[in-house]
Amino acid sequence: MSADTSQPPKLFEAREPIFPKRVSGAFRRFKWWIMAVTLGIYYLTPWIRWDRGPNLPDQAVLVDLANRRFYFFMIEIWSHEFYFVAGLLIMAGLGLFLFTSALGRVWCGYACPQTVWTDLFILVERWIEGDRNARIRLWRQKYDLRKWRLRLTKWFVWLMIAVATGGAWVFYFADAPTLLVDLFTGQAAFVAYASVAVLTATTFVFGGFMREQICIYACPWPRIQAAMMDEETITVAYRDWRGEPRSHGKKRDATEPHGDCIDCNACVAVCPMGIDIRDGQQMECITCALCIDACDEIMDKIGKPRGLIDYCTLGDEVRERAGEKPIPAWKHIIRPRTILYTVLWAGIGIALIVGLFIRSDxxxxxxxxxxxxxxxxxxxxxxxxxxxxxxxxxxxxxxxxxxxxxxxxxxxxxxxxxxxxxxxxxxxxxxxxxxxxxxxxxxxxxxxxxxxxxxxxxxxxxxxxxxxxxxxxxx
Amino acid sequence: MAKRDDDDYPTTGHEWDGIREYDKPMPRWWVWCFYATIVFAIGYTIAYPAWPGITGATQGVLGYSTRGAVAEDIARYEAQNAGLISQINETELSTILETPELLQFANAGGAAVFRNNCSQCHGAGAAGAMGYYPNLLDDDWLWGGEVEQIHQTIAHGIRWDEDWDTRLSMMPAFGVDGILNDAEIEAVADYVISLSSSPAAGTLGETLYLDNCAACHMDNGMGEVELGAPNLTDAIWLYGGDKASVVETITYSRAGVMPAWADRLSEAEVKQVAVYVHSLGGGQ
Missing domain, CATH: 2.60.40.10 (Immunoglobulins)
Structure with a gap:
């Protein structure tokens, strides 16, 4: 950069809009399933009933803040037994360590609410405004009647999803059927409306507009993951020793030798984070594996073996470059480190279960x-x-x-x-x-x-x- | 993101041991937050009491004041409790003791009244102070431990001249007033102390006791609640049970004073604190 000392350069770039392209493949299907299951759990759990007798609430999962009780199916926790919740949080932490050391940012790519809801919002966006190219055209054109109609429709559907998300949250804290009626008749407590409003706003803004910026700027996990991963951790990578030198069209015919990458940009077009996986491992990558699906589709079309972009480890990269065979996947997953995490995780879990059953009434x-x-x-x-x-x-x-x-x-x-x-x-x-x-x-x-x-x-x-x-x- | 070559970047001109400081602008979001706080501050000073003047401060268009907020809170709680307070007012003390809901409310309210008004002398734990203020936890009561008697004591006080219904009694100062001489006082003191174990029958002390003390403390030394004359046969001595203390008591007399609370507290408060003191463990 040739800096002009009289006029400082812009240091804070505006967000580059990202228009992820639709993709199909094994990982995409898997992600649809995970979205359905996690959203289903989130929206439906408060409606499950569980009979506890006449004096106790019949909601299966209920955080009763006013009476300081936590109900989870057959388990009831009083406030002085909060260590069970602390234990669960420690297990969640160790679980995250375990999955990160074995499978990298698998949480970010598949299960994180930010990823799941953003995925849902992108689905809605694609459904209303069309796929990548249509959305880019729409973004570039001036606001006319059609653009307003599409934008307003999209924002309205997003807002409905956001309201449902914020609304489902408060059902965990009170009897869901009663609260639903109260919410619509204006009888519910102010804190219920405030919670719905705040969560509606965060869902709407985080899922609709901030998206990958939450992961890159707001979330600490991408920074911590660098310390959690090692060279045997499975992560999404581009086999540049196979793909490079990349080329396409006439240039490809002219260059010899050339790699398997035809520089079609499919992997870039589908990326919800707006990055190029071929630049190597980077902080922005949430390992959602959509680029694997995109690339595999192209490889099938041009008759090359799949896996130019694939789950693989840094250790395997060195071995493959040297022409050796990679280590089988189970050896990556079952290692002293992951065994240690599993033992710690299970130990706390067993202690909590034993603690639950030896409790006196x-x-x-x-x-x-x-x-x-x-x-x-x-x-x-x-x-x-x-x-x-x-x-x-x-x-x-x-x-x-x-x-x-x-x-x-x-x-x-x-x-x-x-x-x-x-x-x-x-x-x-x-x-x-x-x-x-x-x-x-x-x-x-x-x-x-x-x-x-x-x-x-x-x-x-x-x-x-x-x-x-x-x-x-x-x- | 492209790599930036920061070496050419303008600096502030400050340099410490070769370390230079970049002259970089504030992040845009930060600057906007800063402007937002200024806008908020202006709005806040309009809405709430803020700008000081000569005699006071601007009141703010919302009319908010912290004193007003406290007054509102108090009024709200009083409105909440109004039903129970009127029940306390209308219900006999003995009935309150048998009504769990009222008993719980009276105990809680009485405890608060006690901490504010009574604990200065009787102590936060109601254990009193040896030589000054009676212990309210034990089963010995100068003026009676029935809840009605406790109520009378609290409402009208002890030897509190301003209250016409106050409890009055006065032990003569046998030594100072010349009723008994030193030797006689010693003899009476010996006899009084012996009452707790085996009364020293047939002594000079017994004769003097029957002549001078039994009118209030009774022949057997059990005292008389109506007169506030303490029981001399039990193990509890407000002013000390050793001989020197007893001699001092007989010589100079003792007369504790407690204010009447009927004028300072509401009837409901007096009733609540009576119930509370009764429930401390010594109530009869």
């Missing part, structure tokens, strides 16, 4: 009252107070019986009643003040601290839980 935490640590009653009895938090995670009202075990002769009492059992409503937490008392003159009354175990027992199911705590005497 009743729980108790005890907080001793420290202000004051003890009081003396009129007959000299020393009393400690505790707030016990009793959780009834079942769908029925239950009576919880409190008792204690200790080496010392201590007595437990429930504040405000002569009974030792406390009713706890279904799916509720109850905080109950209890007292533990030591008779005057006993060891427990006169020593600083005595070990006590407080027990809670569900009189219906005989489930028990216990907490160890201390009894404070006078000294």
């Amino acid at each position: 009743i729980e108790m935490t005890v907080s001793p009252i420290r202000n004051p640590t003890f009081i003396t009653l009129s007959d000299g009895t020393v009393r400690n107070a505790y707030d016990v938090r009793l959780r009834n995670k079942t769908g029925d009202n239950r009576d919880f019986r409190l008792s204690l075990t200790s080496e010392a002769p201590l007595r437990i009492r429930v504040s405000g009643t002569d009974l030792l059992s406390v009713p706890v409503a279904a799916n509720e937490t109850r905080v109950q003040r209890i007292f533990i008392e030591a008779k005057p003159g006993t060891d427990a009354a006169e020593t600083h601290a005595t070990d006590v175990t407080i027990w809670v027992e569900d009189l219906g199911s005989r489930e028990r839980d216990s907490v160890e705590t201390l009894f404070n005497g006078r000294n």
Whole structure:
């Protein structure tokens, strides 16, 4: 670049519009399937019903923020059990490591919501405005009636998809059938409308206009992937040792030798990121594999073997250049590194499942009252107070019986009643003040601290839980 | 993207150890965001209180004020609770204790009232302070531990002259007023301390006690709630149960004072805090 020092060059290029061409092939079909399944899961999940009894919601997947409950089919998680969600997030992270080290940016290319929705928006665009060439012509021409009609139709359909996307999101946070009616009758909470509005706007703008710029500028993952990939990671690559020197037309007839690439630009035309895969691995590539489909189609037509653009690894590139055979795919995938990730991922998963099944339906935490640590009653009895938090995670009202075990002769009492059992409503937490008392003159009354175990027992199911705590005497 | 040869690029002229600073423009999106913040700021100062003047500040066209927002919040909560408050007002204290919904509401409200108005003397944990303020957690009550008695104490106070219904009683200062001499006070103190275990029958102390103290503290030392005369036989001594403390009590007398709260708190608040204190664990 010959810089003109008096007039600085433009440093911030405007976005080059991209018009991905329609393509057909194995990977394209696979991506359609993935789009159908992921969008289906997203839009339909809130409508699945799951009977939990009269006191609990019957939505299979529900994040009940107001009551701090998370329901997932037969699993119910309370807010204090959020570590299950943390565990799932760690598994998601390790899963991403595993897939990236084995298959590169397979998440970006197939499953990322940005990719899936952009793919859907491009489908709509192609359906309304035509394929690549028609869209380029339309983009270049001035706005006339036809262009306005096509543009407005496209934006309207995009907006409808965006509203449906934002709308589906809020159904995860409230009873979906009720909320659907409320949304249309203006009865829903402001936060529901705000969430729908924000997600509608982001879907519309990210899927319709920003597209690849989200991946290139906003998303950190393309930058991290460089650290996650190695020379045995399978990724999309162009076999330049087979394709080069590229040429076409008369020039091709004139040059000898020439490679398999006929420079038809099919791979560039279909690329949703607007790059040329033949430039080698680059940060913008999301490995969606559409260029493989495009190139294979051309190779079939000109009678050359498929795979000029193909899934392959950096290690294989070196071997193939040297005329050796590439390593089979399973050897790329099953390596010490991927085995380590799998073991870690499965280990956390097994721990979470075990944790889920050994959970008790009743729980108790005890907080001793420290202000004051003890009081003396009129007959000299020393009393400690505790707030016990009793959780009834079942769908029925239950009576919880409190008792204690200790080496010392201590007595437990429930504040405000002569009974030792406390009713706890279904799916509720109850905080109950209890007292533990030591008779005057006993060891427990006169020593600083005595070990006590407080027990809670569900009189219906005989489930028990216990907490160890201390009894404070006078000294 | 084409490779740029940045060597020819204009610099600011600053140079440190051979490191030069490019004179590059701000990103366009950044500049636009900056302009947007300026526009927003102008709009904000029109909409909200902003520009200071001599005597005050501009009020903003939205008429917003933080005090007003707090007042609105308080009014909203009061409106929410109005039903329960009127129920508290209309319901007998003993009935409130048996109605779970009202009991829970009264305990929560009473705890808030207690923290604001009572904890300064009785402590946040209601344990009182030895020698000054009674412990409200135990089962010993100078003026009675029934919820109605607690309510009376809170509403009208103890020895609070401004309230005509206040609880009054006065222990004579036996030493200072010359009713008993030092030796007699010592004898009475010995007897009073013995009440907790085995009363020292037939002593000078017992005679003096029956003559001077039993009128209020009763013959058996059990005290009298109506007079605020403490039980001398139990293990709880507000002003200390050792001999020196008891001698001091008899010599100089003791008289704690508590303000009446009926004028300062609403009836519902007094009732709620009475229920709360009753439920602390010592209520009778």
